[in-house]
Amino acid sequence: xxxxxxxxxIGLLPVLLSYVPLTLFMAAIAMAFALVLAAALAVERxxxxxxxxxxxxxxxxxxxGTPLLVQLFLFYFGLPQVFGFMTGINxxxxxxxxxxxxxxxxxxxxxxxxxxxxxxxxxxxxxxxGMTRGQAMRRIILPQAARVAAPTxxxxxxxxxxxxxxxxxxxVTELMGSAQKEAAGSFLYFEAFLVVAAIYWAIVEALSLGxxxxxxxxxxxHAR
Amino acid sequence: xxxxxxxxKSFGATPVLDDIALDIAPGERVVVIxxxxxxxxxxxxxxxxxxxxxxxxxxxxxxxxxxxxxxxAEILAIRRRTGFVFQNYALFANKTARQNITEALVxxxxxxxxxxxxxxxxxxxxxxxxxxxxxxxxxxxxxxxxRVGIGRAMALDAELLLFDEPTSALDPEWVGEVLDLMRxxxxxxxxxxxxxxxxxxxxxxxxxxxxxxxxxIVEDAPPAEIFDAPKDDRTRAFLRRVTAAG
Numbered sequence: 001x002x003x004x005x006x007x008x009x010i011g012l013l014p015v016l017l018s019y020v021p022l023t024l025f026m027a028a029i030a031m032a033f034a035l036v037l038a039a040a041l042a043v044e045r046x047x048x049x050x051x052x053x054x055x056x057x058x059x060x061x062x063x064x065g066t067p068l069l070v071q072l073f074l075f076y077f078g079l080p081q082v083f084g085f086m087t088g089i090n091x092x093x094x095x096x097x098x099x100x101x102x103x104x105x106x107x108x109x110x111x112x113x114x115x116x117x118x119x120x121x122x123x124x125x126x127x128x129x130g131m132t133r134g135q136a137m138r139r140i141i142l143p144q145a146a147r148v149a150a151p152t153x154x155x156x157x158x159x160x161x162x163x164x165x166x167x168x169x170x171x172v173t174e175l176m177g178s179a180q181k182e183a184a185g186s187f188l189y190f191e192a193f194l195v196v197a198a199i200y201w202a203i204v205e206a207l208s209l210g211x212x213x214x215x216x217x218x219x220x221x222h223a224r
Numbered sequence: 225x226x227x228x229x230x231x232x233k234s235f236g237a238t239p240v241l242d243d244i245a246l247d248i249a250p251g252e253r254v255v256v257i258x259x260x261x262x263x264x265x266x267x268x269x270x271x272x273x274x275x276x277x278x279x280x281x282x283x284x285x286x287x288x289x290x291x292x293x294x295x296x297a298e299i300l301a302i303r304r305r306t307g308f309v310f311q312n313y314a315l316f317a318n319k320t321a322r323q324n325i326t327e328a329l330v331x332x333x334x335x336x337x338x339x340x341x342x343x344x345x346x347x348x349x350x351x352x353x354x355x356x357x358x359x360x361x362x363x364x365x366x367x368x369x370x371r372v373g374i375g376r377a378m379a380l381d382a383e384l385l386l387f388d389e390p391t392s393a394l395d396p397e398w399v400g401e402v403l404d405l406m407r408x409x410x411x412x413x414x415x416x417x418x419x420x421x422x423x424x425x426x427x428x429x430x431x432x433x434x435x436x437x438x439x440x441i442v443e444d445a446p447p448a449e450i451f452d453a454p455k456d457d458r459t460r461a462f463l464r465r466v467t468a469a470g
Contacts, residue, residue, distance in 0.1 A: 121314035124274055128308035129328035129380060130300055139331060143318045221318050221360040 009191045012182055016195055019175040020203070026092060026174070027161040030099035034160075035153070037100065038107035043137060045112045056108075063105035069166055072098040076170045091170035099163060103156050110152040114145035147218040154211040158204050165200075175199065225249060226384050226415065231280030231291070233263070233270055240266045242439040244280070248384065251413035255426040255447075258436035259462055264419040265311075267436070268386045271417070272306045273299045284383055304332060307377030311389040313369040315361040321372045322348065322357035325379045333380075347375045351405055367398025371405055378409070385409070387418040423466055427451055435459045 044056045063071065076094040080086040118141050126136035168177030176196060183192035231244040240263045248254055256264045269275040270291070271282060277291035284305045289298045315324050322344045329340035348357050351371040361369050370390060377385050387406065391399045403425050410416065410429040420426055426433060426447065433450040435443040437458045443450060454460045 119317075121310060121312055122317065125308075125310065125314035125316065128272060128274060128303060128306075128310075129376065130304035130332040131328065132300065135331050139327065140316050140318065147318075221320075222362045223360070 004194075005188055005191050008186065008188055009195050012179075012192060012195050015182065016175060016179055016199060019173070019178050020199065022092075022172075023161065023164050023175045023203070026096055026099065026164045026167065027157065030096045030103065030164075031157050031160055033096070033100040034104040034107055034156075037104040038111055039142065041104060041108035042111035042115060043142075045108065046115050047133070060105045060108055063102050064109075068098060068102045068163055069169065071102055072166055072170060091167055091172035094170055095164060095167040095172065098166075099160055102163075103160050107149075107153055107156050110149050110156075111145060114149035115141055117148055118144045147222075150215060150218055151211070154207065154214065158207055161203055161207070162200055225283070225285065227281075227283040228271065229281050229283075231267070231270060231282070232278045233266055233275060234278060240439050241270065241277070244439075244441060246434070246441065246444075248415060248417060250383075250415055252431050253410050253414075253416045253429055254418070254432050254434060255430040256417065256419045256434045256436055257421070257423070257426060257450075257462070258434075258442075262436045263439040264436050265388050268308075268388050268417060268419055271384070271386060272303050272308055274308070304380070305383045307380045307382035307385045309370070309373050309377050309385065309387045309390045311393050313361070313366070313373045313393070315369055315372055315376070317361055320358050320360055321353060321364065321368075321375075324361070324372055324376050328376070329379055343379060344375075347379055350378075350408075351375045352401070365398060366394045367401045370394060370398070370402045374402070374405055374409070378414075383415060385414055385416045387416065387420070389419050389421065391420065391422060421466070423451070423463075435462065437462070 041056055041060065044052060045060075072094060075098050076089065076091060080089055122140055122144065123133075123136050126140045127133070131139070164174060165176035167174050168180060171177075173181070179192045179196040183189045186192070226248040228244060228246045231241055231246075232239070233241040242263075244263075244267060246254075256267065258264055266275055270277040270280075273291075273294065276294075280291045282289050282291060282302060284302060287298075287301055287305065289302055294302075315321075316327060319327060322341065325344035325347055326337070326340040329335045329343060330337055333340075335343075345354070345357060348354050351374065353368060353371060353375075356364065356368065359368075361372070364372065374390070390406065391402050394402060399422070403422060406416075406418070406425075407429055418426075418430075428447075430447050432444060433447050434441050435450060435454070435456070435458070443454065443456050443459050445455075449455075450459065451463065454463060
């Protein structure tokens with residue numbers, strides 16, 4: 001057994017840290033799209049629009065039922081062979097697309113459950129004052145569902161941040177990809193991947209702090 | 225003028241409302257009493273389509289809707305002419321007391337927010353909650369929540385206010401303040417249709433009392449007549465039971 005090459009690790013840290021913005025960028029964009037898409041899917045699953053409901057169920061079934069890595073390969077390597085306009089798709093775009101679709105399927109289910117958990121009297125009260133179903137959903141039901149779903153959604157976001165590492169399989173030089181390259185040059189795989197692990201861990205810990213503040217904010221209306 | 229006719233409603237195979245007909249003049253205060261499970265709440269909920277009637281006509285002012293083929297737009301129009309006060313208050317849990325009142329003014333009546341807020345603050349003072357506008361429902365007592373519930377309905381300037389057992393879910397200590405507020409509305413000749421078990425209150429404020437049993441209006445008369453000289457055996461039996469308990 002050999003000792004850790006600490007100097008190497010310290011030297012590697014700033015190199016790898018410079019890729020953190022790309023990781024956060026991919027996760028943040030994908031999360032923003034996924035939230036909107038998941039909310040739309042969830043609302044559809046609750047109100048059940050004929051025909052569309054069938055497509056939504058198929059969508060959720062597929063993106064929950066297949067591995068993220070397979071989906072990324074489909075988008076990046078597969079689809080351009082079928083659809084000419086996708087030929088130039090770059091790895092970052094494909095990753096954001098894959099993360100968005102994959103996680104929106106999961107998030108739709110937790111948002112749907114949260115919507116169903118909001119007391120029926122809330123939508124009745126909204127309807128009684130003359131709001132349309134859409135207004136009631138947007139202004140009364142979804143905000144209350146958001147509070148219930150928030151911890152789960154943050155969990156998915158954390159998973160999403162870590163899943164950006166799969167972009168390296170599409171040839172994107174991001175956090176994981178650059179660590180892989182560095183390690184291949186130095187042969188210090190353990191050190192390199194240990195630094196990567198530490199960086200992801202630190203990001204997630206920072207997000208957990210944010211989660212606590214978000215939950216306090218969302219619980220504001222429920223403090224006695 | 226509010227006019228309900230031929231109103232029928234079943235839940236599955238169970239008929240709940242059986243050919244209800246009812247006229248309410250502007251400014252009239254009508255109280256519905258009767259044993260539980262006789263369709264009193266369903267009647268109220270059918271008037272504003274929270275429960276959809278199977279058949280019948282509901283007319284409020286110049287708006288007449290055939291329940292069997294009511295469109296979504298007609299249902300909205302009916303709801304925008306009525307206010308509803310729920311047994312369990314049903315305040316919007318994610319909105320402050322003030323926002324509970326402004327919500328419909330802004331989203332439904334398209335009032336500018338500043339105007340809606342000024343109106344809400346006037347109503348909050350009227351219902352004795354001038355200092356609680358920023359409180360969320362979870363921080364209010366049952367009585368305070370129900371007063372906001374009534375304030376929310378008042379803000380709509382509805383032609384008819386519907387009260388579905390507004391004090392039944394309250395701890396006894398809060399019942400008085402809610403009844404006092406309703407009394408104020410009654411004195412201002414707000415048109416009201418109230419389902420309640422508060423017999424003393426009904427006697428005080430009602431122009432007419434409807435006694436319902438088995439999905440039908442059995443007796444429709446001024447309070448003095450209903451309470452002191454009920455014509456129907458069922459009315460007598462019911463009043464004997466509730467007065468013995470009270």
